[in-house]
Amino acid sequence: MAFAASKEVADRVKLSSALKHDRESESDVFQAAVKNLEAAGLRDALYTPTRQTAAFYERIDSYWSLTPRARPWAIVQPRNTEEVSKALTALVATDGCQFAIRSGGHTCYPGSNNIKDGITLDLGLMDATEYNPDTKLASIQPGGRWTNVYNYLENLGVMVAGGREGLVGVGGLLTGGGKTYYTCRVGFACDQVVNYEIVLANGTITTANESVNPDLFRVLKGGSSNFGIVTRFDMKTFPAHDVYDGIVTFPPSSTHAIIDAFIDFTQQLHVKPDAHILAMWVSMSQRDIALLNGIALDPTQPPDLTMVSMVNMIMTQLDDKEESKSLEKFMSVPNPISNTMRHTSLAKKVAGFLLPSNREDIWFSLTYKLDKRIIEKTTEIYDKLVADISEYSPGCVIQMVLQPLPTSFGQHSAACGGNMFGLERITDDSVLLIAAVEGSTPGFYDMAFPIFKAAVDELEGFAKSVGGDVEFRYLNYCDGSQNPLGTYGAENILRMKAAAAKYDPTGVFQTKVPGGFKISKVETPE
Template identity: 40%
Template sequence: MKYCYTAAAFSALLGFVQAESTCCTALRDAGLTHILYEGDAEYTTRTESYWSVSAQLHPTCIVQPLSTDEVSTVVKTLVSGTNCSFAVRSGGHTTWAGSNNIDNGVTLDLGLMNTTVYDKVNNLVKFQPGNRWGMVYAELEKYGVTVAGGRASTVGVAGFLTGGGNTFFTAQRGFACDQVQNFEVVLASGEVINANATSNSDLFLTLKGGSSNFGIVTRFDMQTFTQGDLWGGVRVHSKNKTQAHIDAYTAWVDNVVNYPEGSSIIFWSYLPDVKDVVIIAAYEDTAGNESPAGFDKFMAIEAMSDTMRKASHKNLTDELEQAAGYRDIWFTMTFANNPKIFSHIVEAHQTMVDEWSANESSDFITQAMFQAIPTVFSKHSVERGGNVLGLDRETKNGIMLLFNIAVKGDADTEARARQKLRATTDELHEFAKKEGGLIEWQFLNYADSYQDPLGSYGADNVAKIRAAANKYDPKGVFQTRAPGGFKIGKVPVALKKRDEL
């Protein structure tokens, strides 16, 4: 009996693998020329180019379309096939397994679709989803303009924009998604449509934060603006400067509305080369003002190193890239601008570092990263037509946390790190809630697979996302055939409105 069960299971698995292989053959028969298989050198290169090792899965094949028409052909071919599951990759920066890659399926890799065209007449830049932000900035700097995009140059554009996108310019312009004027989208039917304020406006709204629930974006048309050098850089401090930074940062959060040209990210990080936790702070003045008064409290704190300077947008984003080649586990939460909660998080981070280093021998990096989320951010979003992030519900300034651990080693090491991080962050969530400072909002770009950022947008926005997904993908292809990322189908239908809780 045991043998029969094993044989049946093997037969089912074989049928699944054969179906997936058939899907790759169908793509070739449809005229697609850039298809990579395991054993091909470029297949290995593309697989290993995912930023997080956790996301380096093994699809049956990787298809690399060269145009919107080819994306349409890929989608129509896969949807018409039997059991053709697929994933969609832009920059490959999302950390967790299955978010942008797939085992035993087809990965639709947009990396070869990476053109950037500046439209000076309309103050727009039109770029494809295979771009990374550094590529976009490099092209725009030829014309003395830029866009409000990612703060690390190697991050891909597509997931960043459809997840919201926080930038150096959010206090002046709203989130990155608010700068998009038009999305070109391939639907599950293969139809190519444009979504903007006047055409398919419901899809336009929900793509601004609604992620991969509707189709594949093949071009972004984004507003540009004149930009010279910024003043910015990174300062590194001993962890004995913790209280000074907490005091300065909580004061900063409430002053963002008065100094919208400023941007500040601060994090406590364990670095293997130092074998200790240090404080790393990145500052940018987007107007290019040197040593502006808005940063005085930060600049008064003694630093071990300092790279503050006048530099281009791209140059500053080159500086903020994180190390690749680790298994990365991320978690996010948002809390009120409360120094007690802030201090507790820093202490919990130190405890996690101490416990992990005492019991594990592998190389690791941690971060407890803090970013201001003041109400002025969503004010600008509303002025630009709105999005589905749901931050316009908030009436008090908040702080967003990215808490992460990156480990070397095997999948078992990653599993232990995930368990440790989740236990720590669950406690942080409860502490903030007990203190009356938990803001029930999660930033999708930073969320882990077990979190529910879409649900945190609130019942009204969930309803808008669900309605758009049902309208533009009535067969649920991007809920089932392309299961990666955060899916609206997994958000409870009976989600309550905040005033009902």
């Protein structure tokens, strides 16, 4: 069965900044917001199409994906926590003004971290990292990128359990939970945060930790932007050391052997938490393969958009050991196409592990039991997607990425005090799936979205039919049409609703910030 495109496409905001019209909005709300921001002393931090024009368009163009590149009325870039408080207070005081919040801007669904008819509060200038050798804590601002964070900390001989891709921002990853290379040992990235500095809806600057605002501290671990704007994360560190890391690429004919190795690896993570893997079924053009491998393209020749499918095993041995029993089954799969395994630092690894940018992107996430039937169905659906989408859009990239989610991950989180995911409820080893497509042909998003969603829906339906669906959707991978907060369990849903009512009683982050996943939209458990 092919996935047929539907004429009904969700209302998606997409605007390339290439279509620039240096004209400000005529909205009275916009004028009132500008007046309030200027009165707060933020005139030089405010960019519009006609004032600080270059900075305005530079910030729009800095989004990793084309999909969220809306053109807001204005962008305000606070430089410190006090200016975040002033900007938030001014925007809240402007009747009818909606706004978006951006840290790194890596979430790719439309409207997640940008806005068309409103103002974007952009934390990109707040990108500093500091380390305190007495407390062994790293204090990290939300606008930083993980490449820079790791470079700074490695030079001091320490590391944190943070993001896995160089352009991902600090704020979104940590408030969304944060899958990390070290989840097999210490839980999710949010489990390593011991203190948050946060600006509440009324402009109050406060902290949240185990002893101060402990209810807020708990819900910030995966509850996203429902409670305030986090301006500093204080994280535990550990000694930095090299890793043994790289990509081993196999032909699609190796699928069954890799599935067997993947299942064995996931089951062994309970006793051997020494490695991190991504099992990636991917199809991309010859052009993209050349670019990813640093091969110069002949500018006089048309790009080769011939699609090639492969299976990439992205593997990281955390203790820098070449001879790892955890990875042995993968390394023994015959006939690899290529092998880039090498000794490197985490900062260098992350700096070189970048997803292609400046394209339209769609992501979905599912979680299902570690069931060979469901994994095989995933690869079957992947094959159909490649045929369907590449027919419409040659030169796109299509991925199905499988990640281990054993029950030990939830146990690590619980040992750190718990987060919002509620993974301790899950009693079966599972698979965390990210399904992603990206393309640059005109109309790619509108064409690909219904096809892609139908494929994900079919896989979810199959998992349910064999009793293998797991009630957990990882927020940082989800499309805006999904409901990750509603999968965190009744107890955590009630916690988040109570915290939102206490710390944001007027519902600023539920009504004036349309982007992101809203706890107010989650049904209250009985």
